[in-house]
Amino acid sequence: MQEIIKAIEEASIEIKELIETGDTGKSDQENSTGDTQLKLDIASDIIIERIFKQLPTVKAIVSEEQEDIINLNENGEYLIAYDPLDGSSLVDVNLSVGSIYGIYKNEFNAKNIVASVYVVFGPRVEMVVAIDDVKMYRLKHGKFEFIQNIVLKQKGNLKAPGSTQSAWAPHHKQMVDDIFNDGYRLRYSGGMVPDLHQILLKGGGLFSYPGTTDKPKGKLRQLFEVFPFALAYEKAGGGAIDGHKRLLEVETTHIHDTSPCFFGSNEEIKRVLEVYKAHG
Incomplete structure (x- = not known):
């Protein structure tokens, strides 16, 4: 699992650079649900797929931006479903966006999710990892550092x-x-x-x-x-x-x-x- 977390950190640093310098325009492609893909969506997807393909523990991946499951390693333990850049249309007005990862075993379904990670790209880059509890990390000087555990109150506002x-x-x-x-x-x-x-x-x-x-x-x-x-x-x-x-x-x-x-x-x-x- 730690190998996957490290891979997400690596991808996030690349995506941060992409957001800061990349083309925010529309592509001429659509995703599986008929939404026009932004160039940032496609580029983020390519980064994540390339990095996950290097991990022997990953059996298969599936992206919101692609039609089908991509099988990687027959003997891999984990399946990863991810949204490479959720809210990407907000980039050109300089609002926060994020990446979301669901980590599964055996099959892609709710009962088999074993961990999740999301990354917020805003004034700060923060990564939240949910396994046994929920931990937040912040990108500082090129590395993600632990900041805090996250616990909800019984009632919010x-x-x-x-x-x-x-x-x-x-x-x-x-x-x-x-x-x-x-x-x-x-x-x-x-x-x-x-x-x-x-x-x-x-x-x-x-x-x-x-x-x-x-x-x-x-x-x-x-x-x-x-x-x-x-x-x-x-x-x-x-x-x-x-x-x-x-x-x-x-x-x-x-x-x-x-x-x-x-x-x-x-x-x-x-x-x-x-x-x-x-x-x-």
Whole structure:
């Protein structure tokens, strides 16, 4: 596992340089879900794939930017699903973006995730590793140094409500309105990584990306985004659900499956469960 963490550190240092100097324009390619790929997405993907291919412990990898699983080493122990540069469209307006990694064994599904890592590229570069607990490291002078353990409070005061509001179900909209009426603060950049990172570091709150009228199964992808953060939030003492059950109990039928998702401290997750149970 440490070999994989070191590889992610190496990739992150290269991606940091790429973000600072690379082309932020669009490519003429689309990813598996029909989104136009930015040149930074493609370049980040190439960096990560090249570095993971050097590791004998990695059996296979799959990227959000590619259609299929890439088999590497038949006798490898780990499978890695990753989003090379989540929120890359925010780079050209100088907002934080990130990379997300889910590390699995045997098969790519929630029950087999054993670790997750995400990296935030902002004013500082920070890496958060979830295995038995959740640890944060910061890039200083070319090396990642341990900063702190991350533990969520039972209740937070931040709310990051994702997706297009016009497509929300009425009960979801009412829940969000009620949360804000209770004094929660809006924190939403449009980047999954920085928004979830902020809730973790500030002690708690709720990030939501529900199923909507145009995307009933949500937008965020299970293997690359949802399950890695679900593991991080649970290991930090919080919760992660699809509105009805733990995200780490959700089944995956295809590597690019999506899921509604809610991440937060325990009081906020309890609130979501109560609202969604009342509305089927």
